[in-house]
Amino acid sequence: xxxxxxxxxxxxxxxxxxxxxxxxxxxxxxxxxxxxxxxxxxxxxxxxxxxxxxxxxxxxxxxxxxxxxxxxxxxxxxxxxxxxxxxxxxxxxxxxxxxxxxxxxxxxxxxxxxxxxxxxxxxxxxxxxxxxxxxxxxxxxxxxxxxxxxxxxxxxxxxxxxxxxxxxxxxxxxxxxxxxxxxxxxxxxxxxxxxxxxxxxxxxxxxxxxxxxxxxxxxxxxxxxxxxxxxxxxxxxxxx
Amino acid sequence: xxxxxxxxxxxxxxxxxxxxxxxxxxxxxxxxxxxxxxxxxxxxxxxxxxxxxxxxxxxxxxxxxxxxxxxxxxxxxxxxxxxxxxxxxxxxxxxxxxxxxxxxxxxxxxxxxxxxxxxxxxxxxxxxxxxxxxxxxxxxxxxxxxxxxxxxxxxxxxxxxxxxxxxxxxxxxxxxxxxxxxxxxxxxxxxxxxxxxxxxxxxxxxxxxxxxxxxxxxxxxxxxxxxxxxxxxxxxxxxxxxxxxxxxxxxxxxxxxxxxxxxxxxxxxxxxxxxxxxxxxxxxxxxxxxxxxxxxxxxxxxxxxxxxxxxxxxxxxx
Numbered sequence: 337x338x339x340x341x342x343x344x345x346x347x348x349x350x351x352x353x354x355x356x357x358x359x360x361x362x363x364x365x366x367x368x369x370x371x372x373x374x375x376x377x378x379x380x381x382x383x384x385x386x387x388x389x390x391x392x393x394x395x396x397x398x399x400x401x402x403x404x405x406x407x408x409x410x411x412x413x414x415x416x417x418x419x420x421x422x423x424x425x426x427x428x429x430x431x432x433x434x435x436x437x438x439x440x441x442x443x444x445x446x447x448x449x450x451x452x453x454x455x456x457x458x459x460x461x462x463x464x465x466x467x468x469x470x471x472x473x474x475x476x477x478x479x480x481x482x483x484x485x486x487x488x489x490x491x492x493x494x495x496x497x498x499x500x501x502x503x504x505x506x507x508x509x510x511x512x513x514x515x516x517x518x519x520x521x522x523x524x525x526x527x528x529x530x531x532x533x534x535x536x537x538x539x540x541x542x543x544x545x546x547x548x549x550x551x552x553x554x555x556x557x558x559x560x561x562x563x564x565x566x567x568x569x570x571x572x573x574x575x576x
Numbered sequence: 577x578x579x580x581x582x583x584x585x586x587x588x589x590x591x592x593x594x595x596x597x598x599x600x601x602x603x604x605x606x607x608x609x610x611x612x613x614x615x616x617x618x619x620x621x622x623x624x625x626x627x628x629x630x631x632x633x634x635x636x637x638x639x640x641x642x643x644x645x646x647x648x649x650x651x652x653x654x655x656x657x658x659x660x661x662x663x664x665x666x667x668x669x670x671x672x673x674x675x676x677x678x679x680x681x682x683x684x685x686x687x688x689x690x691x692x693x694x695x696x697x698x699x700x701x702x703x704x705x706x707x708x709x710x711x712x713x714x715x716x717x718x719x720x721x722x723x724x725x726x727x728x729x730x731x732x733x734x735x736x737x738x739x740x741x742x743x744x745x746x747x748x749x750x751x752x753x754x755x756x757x758x759x760x761x762x763x764x765x766x767x768x769x770x771x772x773x774x775x776x777x778x779x780x781x782x783x784x785x786x787x788x789x790x791x792x793x794x795x796x797x798x799x800x801x802x803x804x805x806x807x808x809x810x811x812x813x814x815x816x817x818x819x820x821x822x823x824x825x826x827x828x829x830x831x832x833x834x835x836x837x838x839x840x841x842x843x844x845x846x847x848x849x850x851x852x853x854x855x856x857x858x859x860x861x862x863x864x865x866x867x868x869x870x871x872x873x874x875x876x877x878x879x880x881x882x883x884x885x886x887x888x889x890x891x892x893x894x
Contacts, residue, residue, distance in 0.1 A: 369663055372864070
């Protein structure tokens, strides 16, 4: 495949690599401050987290704008979260500890904030490995279940961030608000869908509503998404 | 290990530090008077030239340490009164007026009072103390402090036998300290404390400078505590009040989170912080891929201070 700059895909790829380029420039020009290793931890960790949020953002954006076909970008953003998280861990093991395994082991055992980071990373590895299309096909329903672990990972990441601070919570609070909004959106959607499922249970009243909807929109049985769903709910709320 | 011991220079040979510090001012003043016939006042600002040259090294040190570059120490301070950002503190702290400065000494002492800093300093012999400074955040640096033993100040004001603890209070100036103004996080002013035997220990110093210069504002000018075997937050900056107490004072971090930050806060690799390990530390100024340093009990000053805690369970009194 020839790499073409004019496709959206390649543009996004380049943008996703900018944070790394920026870090490399700062390393080259010794621009990371008095504690460069800590700065690296924070910078790479931040970007891993931001890409995780962007990944979570795809579905809400898709639902709101009704713009389909973003799944490929969701996969890509997720893989960048994995990419930056991997760099974050490499810096911890190599740059910070020089692979002194004994000190690393004690550090991990005694630092609960690291446990949460590890949980998040293990999940993200699993998601990255199972992200290709063929894996998705092969796993069937299990795929979705596995990939719902991203919610656990994102919460673990927040705790990982909070736990290592001596006290100042302003910045992680900002991220906490973002993740909360993203999760609330999904919970709301889940409730909305549950309502919809309930309507599928054949009670007399509901059947009536559905049939009304069917009269209004004969394609109902084929396409149960989008505006039809809205219509159904509105009609259900209306008194008979 | 190289054991370096410098012979203490007799105090008669040491130039009065204040006289030395203000030598340029004095000379400029004299020149000014000569040229214009009028006295020139306050010609000396912080001109970044050494304020002390060839300071005697305190002979309290048994280990040879590699000093961390000054630029790192000057731009990496936790000064929460100004900001939670270690580098931003450098600029913000410049707003703190430190001259003139006085220190109130009160409580269980024979000679309580408000002392001008200059008067306190004129009675002390200033020396250089090269100490490892270990932060509770698991990083460390080696700083050549300029100061004098806290004990010699306390002896001057004569503690009563009822004095069991020493309480230190830092400046409260919300007009220049943004986090005091908005009451952010900790209770202000910052308070720290030591047991009287810790305070009288020869390793415990009050510092007025570092790297041969007067203390940068972000590092706690004009007067700060340095207790090398305890986590850095015990070494309170910009002290305005020293009280000798019968009972242990309530200290700032301990009050904020008693399970995380004990009153003693002795450096101890075997007692982790509830959320992170204290087993190793990142040495600031070390290169990439350099392993962390194994943290030592009492920050390596165990030979000198372990006896203070011989009958104590260090896990309980952390």
